[in-house]
Every structure is written in structure tokens, then in C-alpha cells.
Amino acid sequence: MKIQYLSLIMLSLSLWFTSCSDVLDMAPDGNMQMDEVLADPDKVEALLNRCYNNIPQKGYSYWFFDNIVVASSDDGYTSDEGQGVPTTAIYQDNNNASSHNIRDAHDGHGGNNTGYWTRAWQQIRLCSQFIEVIDKAAVNRDTDRGRFKAEARVLRAFFYMELVKWFGKVPVLNETVPFDANFSTLTRSSVYDVAKFIIADCDAALAEPNLPWRLDNGNDAMRVTKALAHALRAKAMLFAASPLHNQGQNYWEEAYTIAKDAVTNLKSNGFELFTKTTQPNLYGTGPAAALRQLVTQSADYSATPRDKETLYQVRSGGVFVWHIGYIGSNMANTYKCGTTPTQELVDAFETINGLPVLDLKKPYLDEKHLQPNYNTENTQYDKNNPYANRDPRFYQTVLHNGSKILFDNKTVEVQTFTGGPHAPSFDITNRVSSRTGYYHTKMVTPGASGNNGINNANWKYYRLGETLLDLAEAAAEAGHLDEARTAANEVRARSGMPPLSASLSQADLILRIRNERRVELAWEEQRYFDLRRWQAPTGDLSETSKWFTAMVITKNNNGTFSYARRNISNNARGGWQNRDLLLPLPLNEAATLESVTGQKWQNPGW
Structure with missing residues (x-):
């Protein structure tokens, strides 16, 4: 059977090119024939540029400035739950194969259901096309040809990895496919086979001496x-x-x-x-200061770089925390609270003697996480002073009651106890207060100002x-x-x-x-x-992502504090079922593929 259009492998043959000084600058519109493109080295580079399109933006660039991926894990809970934003649909299980608020999320490339699936396949086809034509293309330097081909292979591997992360099994297409091809034998390859294809592409790129x-x-x-x-x-x-x-x-x-x-x-x-x-x-001299600097500053481009750890970062402005997802709490020069750390994340940080706080085999004795199963070998943890003597990364990740920060050139002590200025709110219409009793700080540059971007580093x-x-x-x-x-x-x-x-x-x-x-x-x-x-494959996320807890703190008359866990919501949060282990393929795409191949394409439960 032949079909006229399948978005999985189809992309307009019209290409847009121009000469550009920066290798990754995008070009304005202008249709031309492939022969014209391949005869001009600048246009060949512009063709490679298009292979770099649609690399997902991360951090707080998602629509309405909330990190949907973190807010959909057990590390974070959003204060935007009642605001009709994408996380609302996730928490209320209001997603389906035709419209899914993670798959179709605006991440800096625009919405309109042009999500991860469609954009990745578009890029894979562009990369394959470039690999097929570069050997006969004109280039400015002999060394360019090998490097450009290697780049296209690594990019194709990158986009295949993105598909695997979100969707699991996908077809392996190692070449462009004609529009009128016979797709009846198309199948979803196992993740192992996709991994082997990714490795083969990367191996070919690694063998290229001109790829740095x-x-x-x-x-x-x-x-x-x-x-x-x-x-x-x-x-x-x-x-x-x-x-x-x-x-x-x-x-x-x-x-x-x-x-x-x-x-x-x-x-x-x-x-x-x-x-x-x-x-x-700026970052202090504590043991986790380097980690904080690493994630809040862009890697430098130098033969002798300061940051020798970063392997790949987006081009610009990936994190963009600003005054969102930080302190919030009705403070001047803030907008809203965004996603904040859960008590479950706080429980994960060990004490400084290197022992877990909870028994990792069974962290909670009840379904709703109100009864922590403490590690009996850890004598350093104090339930009445829970933030003392913790892994230094805790203090660089979570703002808790008693944390001190410099904000708008003033020292602010975080006071999350009941009646304090930063106390949590369990009213879903309140988007400026934490839902958990904590605030996020890892991606925030110390000494932040609410008037300015407080981390615009590359993701x-x-x-x-x-x-x-x-x-x-x-x-x-x-x-x-x-x-x-x-x-x-x-x-x-x-x-x-x-x-x-x-x-x-x-x-x-x-x-x-x-x-x-x-x-x-x-x-x-x-x-x-x-x-x-x-x-x-038959499992679900009921143990980790169904019920979430906050810390409610009472300040006693003698200045001490009492701590009590409570559920953030009286209802289970969505996104924990078996079907939520993978995102659904777009409804129309899956239906078309199933009608053509006679095989099941949609992920389980959708």
C-alpha cells in the first residue's frame, strides 16, 4: 500500500538558504533546487544548519514559565496547578493521544501540537538527507566534508535518543524515504536495536578526525x-x-x-x-559550591576552559529562571512561585555521614507517604532538626525554613513556618506560595534580583x-x-x-x-x-508519583519548631498510571500507521 503523506518521514523539499557568518544562523525564505544548493559551499553549510533546528529548549522556557518535566516527576510540585496551564492537565489526568500536554508542550519552538514526535522525525529526515548528499557537495575546505557528515550523524543520534526517552520503540530509518514508498512493512524497532543504530552513527562520527x-x-x-x-x-x-x-x-x-x-x-x-x-x-566556598556554579553558568568556549565538565549545552538562554520558580511568596519583584521541591526530594538527601535518611528499599510505610520509614542505621538525622547535617547538595538545591539568601540586595531569611512570610499554601488558586513548604534554588545564581534575569545560562x-x-x-x-x-x-x-x-x-x-x-x-x-x-513494562509509578507531601512547620513559644507532614492534595496526582511510562504517539499518526501496516503502533494504555 502506498500513501501520499506520513508526517513521520515527510518534510517539504523546499529549503531555505543564505550565506551566513555564524555556522548555526538560520536563513530567510527562498526556494531553490538541490543542485543549486550542492554547488554552493555556503548553501551546503546552510543545509547542515537546518539539521540543528528543533533541538528542544529546556529549563523554564516551557509555556507559562514552569518546568513541566520536573513538575511531572516526584522531585517537584507546581503552584500553578489551578491555573489552567499544562501542568493542570497533567495533574488531573486530562491527557489523551490526540492532545498531550507534555508531548505537545511549547518549549521555545511554538505549540500547535508540533511536539517532540513530529519535530524529531523532521530533523532525522533532514540529517539523513544531508548524509546522503554531502559526498557530492561543494565545500570551502576539504576538512569540512568529513566534519559536516559526522555532525549530521551525531545529530541524528541525538534526535533518535530523544524519541526513545519519550516514546520507547521507534522505527529505524537510515535513509530518506520517497514520498510514495511502500510503508506496509514499517515496524517499531526495539529500543536495543535503536540504541545500536545510535551507537553506529556515533562510531562513524568518532572515526572522523576533523570532528573536534x-x-x-x-x-x-x-x-x-x-x-x-x-x-x-x-x-x-x-x-x-x-x-x-x-x-x-x-x-x-x-x-x-x-x-x-x-x-x-x-x-x-x-x-x-x-x-x-x-x-x-558569589558562590561561597562550601563543598557543593562548584556544582551550583556549574549549573548556573554557561560553559565557556576556550582551548583551556574553566568548565571542563559540560559535554553539550544549548546555544543560549536555556534555563531562564528569572523570579519564577524561586522564592515567590508575595515578595516584591517576584511574579509567581512555579515548581518547588517535594518533601520526597528532601528525604532523598543523605546526612553528611553518608547514610540515607530513609530505608531505600521501602522509604514509606504507607501509600500516601505520611509515615516515613527511617533508616535505623542513621543516628545523625534528627526529626526535630531535619535540615541539619545534610548532604551539601541539599543546601544548593532546596530553600528550607531558616535558609538565608541575598535577594534584591537584602538578606532574606526563609520562614516557611505557619504564619511566616513564606509559608506554604494549599489553595490551588494561590500561585505565589509554595505548595510543599520548600523553594527551589539549584538553578538560581546566588545574590539574585527580582528585577533581572537571575539565571539565563545555557541548559x-x-x-x-x-x-x-x-x-x-x-x-x-x-x-x-x-x-x-x-x-x-x-x-x-x-x-x-x-x-x-x-x-x-x-x-x-x-x-x-x-x-x-x-x-x-x-x-x-x-x-x-x-x-x-x-x-x-507492566509497572506503574504509584509508589513514587501518586501521592506527595509537604512539610508544615509550627513555631513554638520557646522559638523551637515542630514538624508535621501532610499531603499536598486530598486527591492523587495524575501521571502515575502504567500508560504514563511512555508518551502516546499522536493519534492520527498511530491510526494511519496501524491501517497501513496492520500492526499495533500506539503505546500501551493510550
């Missing part, structure tokens, strides 16, 4: 590198080996081998953790700390416990946390590494996907 490891010129901002290729190889196999995607096969040894190769090559080519702040007057898609934790997880799952601990301990040491004990069993080490990912990568849009890929 690092960018040292700001005019090349956002061009892909060998560093990104290694990060993508590791990430693809991590997903392929995870329970949600492995189809009952054990791919952990393969995932471990690839992640180890990534870390080894990255380190041998000058990448390392950012371990010491270069601005102590970091991949950094070495994340790839080290990819290695730690894969190594632990594959039984290489010493190497798993070594990788995790390297990340922990940056923030002054003691090493994981060599006496941990494999099962316990896996739990500790999963928790380490949560703490280190909080607010970096990793937790949403981790929660899902760790589930069996």
Missing part, C-alpha cells in the same frame, strides 16, 4: 562534538538495558562496556568534573557527572561493584560526601546509585525518565 572533542570558539556554539557522541552511546545503552525497554534481555554488560569506554575517552581528552568554584565571592544537556553515574549504574547492574562505587564516589567527592561502603550488596548498591542520581541530577530533567525506565 571540544568547541573553543563561541561562533561554533551548539555544534556537536565527539564528547556528545560518547555521551549518547552511553545513554542509549543505559535505556536499552533498563527494565522498561530490555524485553527481558540482559544488556547490562554491554551497557557497562560502552559507558566505561565513554568515561575513559572523555577523561583522556581533557574532560573532568568541575570541582572548585572560580567565583568564591546543559549532557555533562561528565551524569555520564559517570550512567557508568556507575550499568557497572552495578552488571556486577562490577568496585567500578560502580568508584564512579559514584567520584561524583560524591565533588560535594564532600563520603564514599559508598565497600560492604554494600549489589542490590543495596544499585539503590544507592539510583538515589545518587536523584540527588546529583535534581532539577536537570533526569528523574522523570529514570523513574520510568526502572519500571517493568
Whole structure:
């Protein structure tokens, strides 16, 4: 059967080009034939530029300035729940295959249901087209041809990885497909097969001598590198080996081998953790100051960069916190509260002796998380003084009762106790107060002003700390416990946390590494996907993402405080069911594919 249009692989053949000084500048309209394009080196570069379109924007660039991905994980809860914004539909389970508020979210590219699925496939087709034509194209320098082709391969791998994260199994198309092709045999490939395709693209790019490891010129901002290729190889196999995607096969040894190769090559080519702040007057000198600087400042483009950890960042303005998602609470020069940390995230931070606060095997004794299951081995944690002696990353991630910040050139003490100026509100019409009793601070530059952008740094898609934790997880799952601990301990040491004990069993080490990912990568849009890929295909998120708690604090007459947990809402939050493990394919797309192939295409439950 032949069909005239299938958005999965179709894109207008009309291309828009012009000469441009910056390699990633987009060109104005102007139709021309492909032969004309390939005869002009500047237009060939413009063709490559189009392969860079639609890289998802992150941070607070989502519609109405709320981080939908964080707010849809168990790390955050939005104060916008009752405002009719996308998170409202997520929390109320008001999504379906024809309209889904994550899949179709405005992330800086516009809405109108042109979400992750459509944009990724458009880019994959453009990358494939470029790979097919570059060998016969005119270029300014002989070295350009190989580099350009390698860039297109890494970009194709990048967009395939984005599809896997959101949708799971997808077709592998290694070439452009004619509009009138026969699609009756088209199938969704396993995540393992997609991962192998991603790895093959990245391997081809890594073999290209003219693809650099690092960018040292700001005019090349956002061009892909060998560093990104290694990060993508590791990430693809991590997903392929995870329970949600492995189809009952054990791919952990393969995932471990690839992640180890990534870390080894990255380190041998000058990448390392950012371990010491270069601005102590701004970030302080505490053990987690370097992490805070890393996530609130753009990586520099230099042969000898300050930041040697970032592997790939967006071009500009990815985070954009401003005065949203920070303190809120009716303070002058603030607008609204946005997403704030949950008590569940606070519970994840260990005490400084390196022991979890809760029993990671069963963190809560009840469904609604009102009865924490405390770790009996941890004698340092004090329920009556819960914010003392915690992992230094806690203080760089969460504002809690008693935190002190500099805001609008004044020292502000955060007072979240009942009657305090920053107390939580459980009225869903109140968007300026926290729903949890906490406020977010990780992505905020210290000394913020409500009148100005307080973090407009470039969003970091991949950094070495994340790839080290990819290695730690894969190594632990594959039984290489010493190497798993070594990788995790390297990340922990940056923030002054003691090493994981060599006496941990494999099962316990896996739990500790999963928790380490949560703490280190909080607010970096990793937790949403981790929660899902760790589930069996028949599982759900009822234990982690159904009920959420806030901390209600009472100030006693003697100046001490009493602490009580309460549920944020009397109703379960949406997004925890089995169907929510993956996003739905667009309704019309899935229906068309099913009618053409006779196979089931839609993800379960949609």
C-alpha cells in the first residue's frame, strides 16, 4: 500500500538558504533546487544548519514559565496547578493521544501540537538527507566534508535518543524515504536495536578526525562534538538495558562496556568534573559550591576552559529562571512561585555521614507517604532538626525554613513556618506560595534580583557527572561493584560526601546509585525518565508519583519548631498510571500507521 503523506518521514523539499557568518544562523525564505544548493559551499553549510533546528529548549522556557518535566516527576510540585496551564492537565489526568500536554508542550519552538514526535522525525529526515548528499557537495575546505557528515550523524543520534526517552520503540530509518514508498512493512524497532543504530552513527562520527572533542570558539556554539557522541552511546545503552525497554534481555554488560569506554575517552581528552568554584565571592566556598556554579553558568568556549565538565549545552538562554520558580511568596519583584521541591526530594538527601535518611528499599510505610520509614542505621538525622547535617547538595538545591539568601540586595531569611512570610499554601488558586513548604534554588545564581534575569545560562544537556553515574549504574547492574562505587564516589567527592561502603550488596548498591542520581541530577530533567525506565513494562509509578507531601512547620513559644507532614492534595496526582511510562504517539499518526501496516503502533494504555 502506498500513501501520499506520513508526517513521520515527510518534510517539504523546499529549503531555505543564505550565506551566513555564524555556522548555526538560520536563513530567510527562498526556494531553490538541490543542485543549486550542492554547488554552493555556503548553501551546503546552510543545509547542515537546518539539521540543528528543533533541538528542544529546556529549563523554564516551557509555556507559562514552569518546568513541566520536573513538575511531572516526584522531585517537584507546581503552584500553578489551578491555573489552567499544562501542568493542570497533567495533574488531573486530562491527557489523551490526540492532545498531550507534555508531548505537545511549547518549549521555545511554538505549540500547535508540533511536539517532540513530529519535530524529531523532521530533523532525522533532514540529517539523513544531508548524509546522503554531502559526498557530492561543494565545500570551502576539504576538512569540512568529513566534519559536516559526522555532525549530521551525531545529530541524528541525538534526535533518535530523544524519541526513545519519550516514546520507547521507534522505527529505524537510515535513509530518506520517497514520498510514495511502500510503508506496509514499517515496524517499531526495539529500543536495543535503536540504541545500536545510535551507537553506529556515533562510531562513524568518532572515526572522523576533523570532528573536534571540544568547541573553543563561541561562533561554533551548539555544534556537536565527539564528547556528545560518547555521551549518547552511553545513554542509549543505559535505556536499552533498563527494565522498561530490555524485553527481558540482559544488556547490562554491554551497557557497562560502552559507558566505561565513554568515561575513559572523555577523561583522556581533557574532560573532568568541575570541582572548585572560580567565583568564591558569589558562590561561597562550601563543598557543593562548584556544582551550583556549574549549573548556573554557561560553559565557556576556550582551548583551556574553566568548565571542563559540560559535554553539550544549548546555544543560549536555556534555563531562564528569572523570579519564577524561586522564592515567590508575595515578595516584591517576584511574579509567581512555579515548581518547588517535594518533601520526597528532601528525604532523598543523605546526612553528611553518608547514610540515607530513609530505608531505600521501602522509604514509606504507607501509600500516601505520611509515615516515613527511617533508616535505623542513621543516628545523625534528627526529626526535630531535619535540615541539619545534610548532604551539601541539599543546601544548593532546596530553600528550607531558616535558609538565608541575598535577594534584591537584602538578606532574606526563609520562614516557611505557619504564619511566616513564606509559608506554604494549599489553595490551588494561590500561585505565589509554595505548595510543599520548600523553594527551589539549584538553578538560581546566588545574590539574585527580582528585577533581572537571575539565571539565563545555557541548559546543559549532557555533562561528565551524569555520564559517570550512567557508568556507575550499568557497572552495578552488571556486577562490577568496585567500578560502580568508584564512579559514584567520584561524583560524591565533588560535594564532600563520603564514599559508598565497600560492604554494600549489589542490590543495596544499585539503590544507592539510583538515589545518587536523584540527588546529583535534581532539577536537570533526569528523574522523570529514570523513574520510568526502572519500571517493568507492566509497572506503574504509584509508589513514587501518586501521592506527595509537604512539610508544615509550627513555631513554638520557646522559638523551637515542630514538624508535621501532610499531603499536598486530598486527591492523587495524575501521571502515575502504567500508560504514563511512555508518551502516546499522536493519534492520527498511530491510526494511519496501524491501517497501513496492520500492526499495533500506539503505546500501551493510550
